Amino acid sequence: MNARIFRVLEFNKIIDQLVEQAASSLGKDQARALKPSTNLEQVQLLQEETDQAVQIVRKHGDVPFGGITDIKPSIKRAEIGGILNPQECLQIASTIYGGKRLRRFIEQMEEPQSPLIREMVANIVPLTELETEIKQCIDDHGHVMDGASDKLRTIRTKIRTSESRIRERLEGYTRSKSKMLSDAIVTIRNDRYVLPVKQEYRQAIGGIVHDQSASGQTLFMEPQAVVDINNALSEAKAQEQAEIERILRELTIRIAVDQHALRQNVDVLTGLDFIFARAKLAQLMRAAMPKMNDQGYIEMKQARHPLLADAEVVANDIIIGADYHAIVITGPNTGGKTVTLKLVGLCTLMAQSGLQIPALDGCQLAVFNEVFADIGDEQSIEQSLSTFSSHMTNIVDILQHVDDRTLVLFDELGAGTDPQEGAALAMAILDAVVKRNARIIATTHYPELKAYGYNRAGVINASVEFNVKTLKPTYRLLIGVPGRSNAFDISRRLGLEDELIVAAKQLIGTDTKSVENMIASLDQARRGAEQDYQDAAQALDEAEQLKADLAKQWQQFEREREALYKKAEEKAEKAVAKARQEAEDIVATIREMKHQSTLKEHEWIEARKLFDEAQPSLAKKGQVIPTSKHSNQDQTLEVGDEVKLLTINQNGTIVEQIGKHDFQVQVGMMKMKVKKKDLQLVKRDDPIVKKPLATIKGASYHVKTELDLRGERFEDALQALEKYIDDALLAGYPRVSIIHGKGTGALRKGVQEFAAKHRHIASATAGAMNEGGSGVTILEFK
Incomplete structure (x- = not known):
């Protein structure tokens, strides 16, 4: 384009x-x-x-x-x-x-x-491998870390040692010979550690002068006692830079792969x-996706100009390309005609660029090879062209490229010259473009074009509405109705005498009167149609209200039916007393089995499964708690409730209450401390049995995903670990964290040896840096 x-x-x-x-x-x-x-x-x-x-x-x-x-x-x-x-x-x-x-x-x-x-x-x-390699060498601030290589770690250890020795010696000078120093500090010049020595004590301090103050009264000297250490430090820093370059070179090669x-x-x-x-x-x-076609058909419902604020824009319906290919819009200045032209053209360009358009759903737009527009004052002083000449130059260029895949927008076609000749030119130009089957929207002031749409096939008139009472345009586009001349009505409302208005009407031609009468008739018909539309809309609203009432009654019926179901469930609960007793028997058996040293892991899990299967499943289990309209601070939350984290829009389970308004929430494998105001109750499972079964530990029993053994004796820690692993297996966790601290390493070794012998533990690895490092062992279950 x-x-x-x-x-x-x-x-x-x-x-x-x-x-x-x-x-x-x-x-x-x-x-x-x-x-x-x-x-x-x-x-x-x-x-x-x-x-x-x-x-x-x-x-x-x-x-x-x-x-x-x-x-x-x-x-x-x-x-x-x-x-x-x-x-x-x-x-x-x-x-x-x-x-x-x-x-x-x-x-x-x-x-x-x-x-x-x-x-x-x-x-x-x-x-992932490339990302990991880079992150292992470079920290979040863009610095190469010590752990990037063993050599770099050794070099930096040497650098820190040298710097510490230098500072220690120089700080000895600041304490013992502070009177000889301008300031009792250690500073750096030319990458060497120096002291600010007074000029007169230069010989007393001795060493190398690296700089002096502007007045010359202070010399920045490197005492002879630290020269060798400074040299070693400089050498180490050079080695550090070389090693960093080697690391970066290897990373670069890896990136190139x-x-x-x-x-x-x-x-x-x-x-x-x-x-x-x-x-x-x-x-x-607030845009919608248009349905695209290549037939030149445009239908926009309540379309708004994309660049105008909602408070300033008036939505309009625009249709062109089916029954008619050209729209001629008439109406007063500042009535919104040019805005309508730009609206159609701009929405077309947006749609062909993959952008949605500000209109209601169901709109359609066409794909054009070219969009031409002659809009605004194109007067060119440099080319010595008048406004009319500039417009005509642009129109001539447009006529050379128009075809059936073209959208043409003319603003004030034929303006800038004699009205009679301008109107004739406008009609001739429109005829030429219409013959080529292009899509055209044109605006004009000429009264001769008001009847144009009635004399040409494929052309329709349109206008922008004008409110005579307020003497202001409404910016509404009326397709099918040409614009009326409101001069007489406006003059009368402004106080012009009726005699003058009658005399003026007698001076206008018969044809003009006929056209104005036709327009008035069409306007009256339009208003009647709008009234019918309002009546139909009111009838539709009443029908929608009736539908809503019926829906409300149906919901009431559903609630009553649900109440009957609930009553039936209560009766059914009495019938499953035998099943409850069987469950209690299983509990007693499991308790006895638990104290037997010969009990195996799979037997414990199978027993738990039998217990679960023996419990009746009623409809009220897992009942969804309706969202409260009150503040989240007013809701009652308990351990085990399923809640929604409003800050991250994720669901989790409350595992612990911390204080009055804080809870610990499990979201997947992650635990978070959350304020009560940021939680919303989603679901609470009603207990199926009336007696708590605290001794049965399984999927419904909460076990933390980590065990802290720090401070425990070795034997007590291993006993606690064995019991915790049993609970974690029953809870179905895929992995857990054992916190044993670093210390002497005996407890860590004991945990790892225990894991190596346990048949349900797949692996035991040290935690990552953000998980506690070697002070934590991560156990993965099979």
């Missing part, structure tokens, strides 16, 4: 809004390069992508794009043999992590109605960011 149309219709402002919605620089760059497509299938694909993203954002909120940066320049440097700096390596690891997090977010959604998004996400390569996967990830993440930027813009505009 021609670039001029983007400026005339202010499409660039839409692009600016889209850029603001992108989360990364990659998405922003792609948004800036957005251009409308003229291929129907491609446009439909873009619209489907946007709509799927809109559904995801509507149901799940913002999509995580954090940590994603443009790493293509770094990948290129790695490819050609350069050495990446720590910050570049960290950005690559961060982008890998961001891609994995986004993939998990999309894949964990329950709704399968996002095939295009899911297909794109499936192309993200995890690259995965360059293709990294580029693929960046391309996928860029595309996803761009798609979700379109989705967020659609939500901002």
